[in-house]
Amino acid sequence: MLRIALDGMGGDHAPAAMVEGAVQCLDRDPELNVVLVGRPEALEPELARLSPPPGRITIHPASQVAGMDEAPGHVLRHQRDASIRVAFDLHKAGQVDAVVSAGNSGATMAVGMVVMGRLPEVDRPALASVFPGLSGPTVVLDVGANVDCSPLMLLQFAYMGAAYAERVVGLANPAVGLMSIGEEGGKGNHVVKQAYEYLKNSGLNFIGNVEGRDLFAGPARVVVCDGFVGNVCLKLAEGMFKALSRVVKERVAVSLTGRLGALLLKPTLSTLAKDLDYENYGGAPLLGINGVAFVCHGASTPKAIASALVVAAASVRGRVAEHVADGLAQYRGRLLGDNGAEERE
Amino acid sequence: MLRIALDGMGGDHAPAAMVEGAVQCLDRDPELNVVLVGRPEALEPELARLSPPPGRITIHPASQVAGMDEAPGHVLRHQRDASIRVAFDLHKAGQVDAVVSAGNSGATMAVGMVVMGRLPEVDRPALASVFPGLSGPTVVLDVGANVDCSPLMLLQFAYMGAAYAERVVGLANPAVGLMSIGEEGGKGNHVVKQAYEYLKNSGLNFIGNVEGRDLFAGPARVVVCDGFVGNVCLKLAEGMFKALSRVVKERVAVSLTGRLGALLLKPTLSTLAKDLDYENYGGAPLLGINGVAFVCHGASTPKAIASALVVAAASVRGRVAEHVADGLAQYRGRLLGDNGAEERE
Structure with a gap:
């Protein structure tokens, strides 16, 4: 059995969407149990309403809630009983295998980093996101944990x-691309140019620079960028998909043939929408901490929360943290043989 | 009458697409004449084939062609008779009012900058692109001229x-947004945070930070970012639109109801595609030089070239360079009153 702590109080639609997401995930992963962390008086009524199978969802009390705009440092210092803090404390104590939260993402990352600690070779943990694409899913990181990155951080x-x-x-020996603005190695800003040199000697399946267009139809299954660029990409893709869907709906609605056509196209388009829907990809894993944590969109629906819980369970089973640590340890010598040593903070 | 020099030799489909684009624009702007610059032996047969109205398209000879991968510095120093160089020489001499090129974009920007010179208050010219959006078109810059930018460059x-x-x-007093990864002023990397402070005191209609999702449905009509972020955004949007179109086509083709539905939806979807089609927005203006220049996609179709010529003509009529200069001159005192002076290169 796996146990995952879900921050019951974080997110625009908490606690209702959190409790509902927890219940939804039980069918999708029969070995997964959820510990809902938060105020029992808020969580219990929601849970009672949905009457999940007995024993698979428990409530762990936490009296405080980290506000969406609270500074991460404040949460760390002054909210020791915040739901997100208690969730990570449970993880640290080995009582759960992972943490999922749709709350204040800065606070989630900061608390996760401080409570769980970083893996040995990691300067800064990174948030990763899986983009759906024509050539298969693409893991993009960092998508927002670190706005200013060094070349060595990009390598990590x-x-x-x-x-x-x-x-x-489930992608063996994945092709790794470096996000830049031209395919040749000399293209990009100064951080990217140096990172290119490191990646060439990384032992990874590095295929060179990729561009924005490659996120949806390119050869790389892992794309590396700083958290500023990655976050802009993630939100741009989300926003563009929403805008296009809205425009199609609006325009189709004004004509009779359009409405009929849309009806006939519906099965096709809803399969497509499902493939592209971020709700199906769960949250963003915070990689590089000594544990498993997923950060979800503040506006997460129950379905998105359920997906995040299922993906978090897969991450626990895949022993991601151990593999990240192995990969980095293996190449430490290589890094320090280069001029990596001086560049470390 | 307006005269625009078109680099007849630059672009993946040159010279045919260039000549055809020149001919196409004549109907769309009856006051526009085009000077095709390049090898007469390559351009004349194409022109003869299309037999445009007499006198509106002329050929100006240039014996060299800047290759798509040629280093800009090499083109500047060693290719004085390259078509792109001759086009800018004509502009500098006042024989044409603007330059349009789908050739080597780095060379186009470098030659444009050196031959035409920068406007008085401009540290670095920037490439701008117009994104179509639900709330109206959005001017995004820089989209690739400058990968590493200072806060003061973002202000410019x-x-x-x-x-x-x-x-x-045609947007009066446009709302200006600063691309970042959170709406609050404190969010972003260190360059963006400082740029935010400058923009607050710029006298522009500054509405604060915007995010990736706002490029297609946000309140800002001008979005400022460095050329790395802007170029990634531009290519991501292009790539995503192409990928979505391809997926819809492929999926629709496999079912009979899908094909029928698509047939009925066609008028609606083609209006939409037209609104979103980059071909209709012409090239990207190089702003901040003492002249008018448009950089087009290497893969430009004749239609895209014609659009760029028409938009370049509108830029000449709008006296963009003079207005850019006025805006910057007006606020120079403000900048230098701040700590802008020390930061200039």
Whole structure:
């Protein structure tokens, strides 16, 4: 059996969407139990309403809630009984195998990092996101944990992303690309140019620079970038998909032939929407910490929460943290033989 | 009458697509004449084949062609008779009002900058692109001219973008947003945080940070970012639109009801495709030089070239360069009153 702590109080639609997501995931993964962390008086009524199978969802009390706009440092210092903090404390104590939260993402990352600690060779943990694409899913990282990155951090992200792609997404020896603005190695900003040199000698299946267009139809199954670029990409893709869906709906609705056509196309388009829907991909794993944590969109629906719980369970089974650590340890010598040593903070 | 020099030799489909684009634009703008620059032996047969109205398209000879992968510095120093160089020489000499090229974009920007010179307050010219969106077109810059930008460069881009939005796109007092990864002013990397402070005091209609999702449905009509982020966004949006179109086509083709539905939806979807089609938006203006230049996609079709010529003509009429210069001159005192002075290169 696996046990995952879900922050019951974090997210725009908490606690209702969290409790519902926890219940939804039980059918999808029969070996998964959920520990809902938060105020029992808020969680119990929701749970009672849904009457899940006995014993698979428990409530662990936490009296505080980290607000969506609370500074991560404040949560760390002053909210020792915040639901997100208690969830990670349970993980650290070995009482759960992973943490999932749709709450304040900065606080989730900071608390996760401090409570769980970093893996030996990791300067900074990174948030990864799986983009659906024509050539298969693509693991993109960092998508928001680190806005200013060094070349060595990008190299570490590559090892983390490759381990995740291999152990959770199921892609053997995944092709790794470096996000830049031209395919040749000399293209990009100064951080990317140096990272290119490191990646060439990484022992990873590095295929060189990739561009924005490759996120949906390119050869790389892992794409490395700083958290600023990755976060902009993630939100751009989300926003564009939503905007296109809205436009199609609006335009189709105004004509009779359009409405009829849409009716006939519906089975096709809903399969497509499902493939592209971020709700099916769960949250973003925080890679590089000594544990398993998933950060979900604040607006997460129950379905998205259920997906995140299922993917988090797969990450526990895939022993991602251990594999990330192995990958980085194996190449430490290589890094330090280069001029990596001086660049470390 | 307006005269625009078109690099007849640059682009994946040159010279045929260039000549055809030149001919196509004549109907769309009856006051526009085109000077095709390049090898007469390559251009004349194409032109003869299309027999355009007499006198509106002329050929100006240039014996060299800047290769798509040629280093910009090499083109500048060793290819004085390259078509792109001759086109800018004509502009500098006042014989044409603008330059359009689908050739080597790095060389086009470098030659344009050196031959035409920068406007007085501009550290670095920027490439702008107009994104179609639900709330109206959005001018995004820089999309690839400068990979590493200072906060002050981002501020200059804001003035340039606002002038372009106002004088060419027709948006009065456009809302200006700063691309970041959170809406609050404190979010972003260190360059963005400082740029935020400058923009607050810019006198522009600055609405704060925007995110990736706002490029297609947000309140800002001008979005400022460095050329690395902007280029990734541009290519991501292009790639995603192409990938979605391809998936819809493939899936629709496999079912009979899907094919029938698609037939009925066709008028609706082709209006939509037209609105979103980059071919209709022409090239990307190089703002901040002392002249008018448009950089087009290497794969430009004749239609895209014609659009770029038409938009370039509108830019000449809108006196964009003068307005960019006015905006920057007006705020120079403000900049230098701050700590801008020390930060200039």
